[in-house]
Amino acid sequence: MSNADAFDPRDGLYADLREFVHVHGTCGEMRATSCRASIGVHLGVFCSCGGRFDGWLSVMAATALHLYTAIPSG
Ligand SMILES: [Zn+2]
Numbered sequence: 620m621s622n623a624d625a626f627d628p629r630d631g632l633y634a635d636l637r638e639f640v641h642v643h644g645t646c647g648e649m650r651a652t653s654c655r656a657s658i659g660v661h662l663g664v665f666c667s668c669g670g671r672f673d674g675w676l677s678v679m680a681a682t683a684l685h686l687y688t689a690i691p692s693g
Pocket residue numbers: 642643646666667668669670
């Protein structure tokens with residue numbers, strides 16, 4: 620068991636996000652946005668090539684990653 624898998628592996632967003640970062644890692648600049656809502660945390664990543672990732676992190680996953688308290692609501 621690896622600590623890297625501490626989040627719920629059923630939450631596929633993290634894997635998708637990693638894939639996006641991997642694919643666009645050489646494009647240049649990436650900007651990330653996040654905003655907290657009652658159902659979870661919305662994550663958006665915009666790449667300088669025009670690529671865009673966006674998805675929702677469940678409250679449970681966001682809490683596990685200490686995002687839910689770090690991101691202001693709105
Ligand atoms: Zn890109």
